[in-house]
Amino acid sequence: MSVTAQGATVWLTGLPSAGKTTIAYELAGRLREAGHRVEVLDGDEVREFLSAGLGFSREDRHTNVQRIGFVAELLASNGVKALVPVIAPYADSREAVRKRHDAAGTTYVEVHVATPVEVCSVRDVKGLYAKQASGEISGLTGVDDPYEAPETPDLRIESHRQTVQESAAALHALLTEKGLA
Numbered sequence: 001m002s003v004t005a006q007g008a009t010v011w012l013t014g015l016p017s018a019g020k021t022t023i024a025y026e027l028a029g030r031l032r033e034a035g036h037r038v039e040v041l042d043g044d045e046v047r048e049f050l051s052a053g054l055g056f057s058r059e060d061r062h063t064n065v066q067r068i069g070f071v072a073e074l075l076a077s078n079g080v081k082a083l084v085p086v087i088a089p090y091a092d093s094r095e096a097v098r099k100r101h102d103a104a105g106t107t108y109v110e111v112h113v114a115t116p117v118e119v120c121s122v123r124d125v126k127g128l129y130a131k132q133a134s135g136e137i138s139g140l141t142g143v144d145d146p147y148e149a150p151e152t153p154d155l156r157i158e159s160h161r162q163t164v165q166e167s168a169a170a171l172h173a174l175l176t177e178k179g180l181a
């Protein structure tokens with residue numbers, strides 16, 4: 001099978017504003033240019049439709065992550081590179097997604113976008129850290145809600161030490177190494 005025809009799920013986990021979405025879209029562009037079929041399953045978009053009505057409790061986050069994992073595996077098993085920039089804060093939720101892929105013989109790559117909360121809260125792309133600080137919201141991942149960092153991700157990206165292009169290139173290089181790009 002050609003590298004462009006082989007599907008895989010690439011899950012980018014990390015805190016809000018870590019850089020998951022930015023890196024996913026930068027990688028998507030590079031892969032499409034090379035002829036790959038790519039879908040980005042963005043957490044915000046999925047929550048509008050597939051996960052409409054779910055909140056941010058442990059249970060709802062788990063359900064959200066399992067739904068996204070289900071769709072990603074379907075896409076990946078049909079030749080698509082499914083890029084998933086979704087927080088997925090709980091190790092057991094991520095493990096269940098990996099197991100679903102393993103059981104189906106579908107490639108699963110875990111990337112930890114490991115930007116420290118101090119940097120994420122300054123970036124604060126959606127203003128969530130400010131809202132948490134002012135008491136407008138609570139249960140923000142990494143601040144007053146858990147984030148269980150992956151212990152052995154396939155790649156750890158330190159986005160606070162790199163440009164977006166460097167981060168995407170590092171991930172692209174990993175996919176090339178694995179025979180996926």
Ligand SMILES: Nc1ncnc2c1ncn2[C@@H]1O[C@H](COP(=O)(O)OS(=O)(=O)O)[C@@H](OP(=O)(O)O)[C@H]1O
Pocket residue numbers: 015016017020021043044047056060061062064065085086087088089126128138139140141145
């Ligand atoms: N309380 C709380 N905690 C964390 N994130 C929050 C919260 N409320 C809203 N948001 C915004 O929701 C975006 C999508 O979340 P996800 O579906 O990726 O989260 S999860 O995996 O179900 O935990 C997520 O998007 P990103 O910023 O792209 O990570 C947040 O901006």
Ligand SMILES: Nc1ncnc2c1ncn2[C@@H]1O[C@H](COP(=O)(O)OP(=O)(O)O)[C@@H](O)[C@H]1O
Pocket residue numbers: 014015016017018019020021022023085123125158159160162163164165167
């Ligand atoms: N190396 C990098 N990788 C990804 N994003 C970066 C990097 N350096 C700076 N940034 C910036 O950090 C922000 C990350 O936002 P976003 O991708 O929406 O995060 P997330 O999807 O994790 O919530 C963007 O404004 C992006 O330009």
